[in-house]
Amino acid sequence: MLKDAPKQIVYGAAIESAIDSIQKLLAGNYAVSKKAIAILLLQGDTEIADKVKAREGDHFERITEIISQAQSGYGQELSYVMAMSRQQHARDILAKTVVSQPKIGKGFAERLSRITMHPVTGIPILIAVLYVGLYWFVGVFGAGTLVGLLEENLFQDWLNPLLLDAFEWLIPVDWLRNLFVGEFGIFTMGLTYAFAIILPIVGTFFIVFSIIEDSGYLPRLAMLLDRIFKKIGLSGRAVIPMVLGLGCDTMATIVTRTQETKRERIITTLLLALAIPCSAQLGVILGILSTNGMALLIWIITMLFVLLLIGYLASKVIPGKKTNFYMEIPPLRLPRLSNVLAKTYARLQWYLKEVVPFFVLASFVLWLGDLTGVFDYVIKGLEPIVRGIGLPNETSEVFLIGFFRRDFGAAGLYTMVEDGLIAGVPLVVAAVTLTLFVPCIAQFLVMIKERGKKVALAITAFVFPFAFFVGFLLNTILNALGIKL
C-alpha cells in the first residue's frame, strides 16, 4: 500500500511568500524554527515581536513592512485567516482518519448536564449541592460532630490535661510553661486549633470539593453563574478561583492566573480577600451558626450582598475591557474514590505543612506579646472598635489572632462560643466582620507575588476598615429592627 507523504499546511500565496521573506531576514538564533517565528510574527504575536526586534535590529523594520503588506491583501486579520487555513487542513486530515457515528438519543448524563446549566433548574441544584456538601457535610458533620469529638473529648478532656500535668512536672516556672500549655500555648492553643478544629473541617471540605471537581460540576457552575458574574465585572471564568477560595483563598489567588485580563484578576483577588471565607472559616461559622437558622441566613445574605456590591463597584472603578467567556465543558463523570482520597490527602498534607508551623509560630508570638504586655496594649487599642460594633471585649483577641490567619481567628471564635462568651446578634456581627476581615498572611504574600505590592496593599487597606464598617452597619440595623437571635 502506498501512503501519502505528510502534507504541510498551505496558507494563501501572499502569506506563504511573506513567511519565506521573513524567514530569510531572520539572522538571530531562536529556540524554534525560523518558519515558526515568521508565522507567529504574521499572527501579531507581540511577545515574539519584542524578541525579534531586540535581535534583528534594522531588519525588524523591513519585517514589519512585509507583515503589513501581507495584511493588506486580506479583509480579515492574518491570525484569523491563518487559523482558518489550519482548520481546513485539520478537516482534510479528519476526513481521512476519523469515522464518527454519533449515538442516537441523549443519555442520562447529557440531560443531567443540561439541567445543571439551565437557570431554572440549575439554581435549585446549586442550592442542593451547597446544602448537602457544605452545610451538612462540612458544617454539621465536620465542624459539629467531628470537631466535638476531637476538640472536647480528645483534646480538652484527655490530651491537654495530660500535657498540663506533664509540663507542670517538667517546667516548674509559670511564665515559661505557659509557652507550651498556657492560654496561648503551643499545645493548648496552636496544635489544638490545628488538629482538633481546623483539620476535621478542612478535611471534610476537601473531600466534598474533590468530589465536586472530579464530577465536572464546576465548569457547569461557571456557565450557570456567568450571567450574574458579568454584572460584577467578571466572567464565568472567575467561578473556579472563587469556589476554590472556599477551600483556601491563598490557593485560589494563585489560580486567578487562568483569567484573561488584569482587570478580572484584580477584581477576583479583591473579592477573594474580602468576601470569600476559606474552608476553615466557613466550617467554623456554619458549625456555630447551624443551631440558629436565622443567624445563619443573616450571615449568608450579608456576605452575598457585600460580594455583589463590592464586585459591582469594583467593575465600575477598575478600568479595562470586558471579556467574553468560553469554557470547555468536560463530560460529567462519576468521581473515583481513589482519586478523591489521594487528592484530599495531598491537599491536607499541603495544608498542614503550611498551617502547623504557622500556628506554632503564632502561639509563640502571642505568648511573647502576652508576657511582655504588648498584647494587652494592642487589645486595649482594639477594644473601642470592637465595642463600637457591639461585641464583647474578648472578641478583640479573636481579631488579633485572626490577623495571623483567618482560620486561626475562626477557631478562636469557636472556643468563645463554647465558653458562652458570645451569642445572638453580637455573634452574627462577629462572624461577618471576621469573614470580611484581612486576608491571612499567606494570602497577603501570594497577593504581593501575583498582583504586585501596590495592588496588594491597596486591597488590604480597603478590606481592614471596610470589615468593621460592615460589622457596625449590621449591628446598627439589627438593633434598630429589634431583631433578637
Next chain:
Amino acid sequence: MKINILPKILNRGKSAGSCHTEDELSDNTGIAKVAIVGTPNVGKSVIFNRLTGRHATISNYPGTTVTMSRGKIKIADIEMEIVDTPGMYSLLPITEEERVARSILLEEKPNLVMHVVDGKNLGRMLPFTMQLIEAELNTLLVLNMMDETEAAGIEIDINELESQLGIPVVSTVATRSHGIDNLKIKIEEAFK
C-alpha cells in the same frame, strides 16, 4: 549502543549557529527534556503522573495546573525530565497561564513535545498539533480519553493519522493506565 544516542538527542534543536543567546543558557543540564502540552482538561497531569509515578493534582475542570511540574524518569536508559504544563489552546497565547506554558516550547528547547488531546475533540485540537509540527518541534501526538471517544461513537485510524501528520500517534486511557506502556515505547522511539 544506546550511549551513542544521547549526544545526538541533546544536540537536537540546537541550531548550527554558535553565538550565545539567552535561549541557549537554559539548556545545559545534559538531560533530555520532554514537554507535555495541550488544551486544558485533556489529562496532561494524569499522563505526567503515570509516567513519573508522582501525584500532580488532577481534576475534572480546565486549569488545574497553573505552574509547571517537573519529574525525572528513565526510559530505556535514557534519563529525561518530564515537564507538565498549564493548558494552552494554540501556539499563540491569550492568558498568562498559556504564556507560562509556551515559554517551555520557546525557551527550553524540549527534545520531545507530547501533545495530549481529547480523542473526542480531535478536530478542534489538531490545528495546535500542526503548529507544533510547523515549528519543527519533535512532536508526539497522544490521543487520550479513548474510552469516552469510543463511547461517543468515534473511530480514529491511528496509522493513517500517523502518515497524514508524519509524526507518531499513541492512543491512551490514562486514568486507567491503558496505553501507557505503548506510550513509553513511542517516547523511546522518538529519541532514535
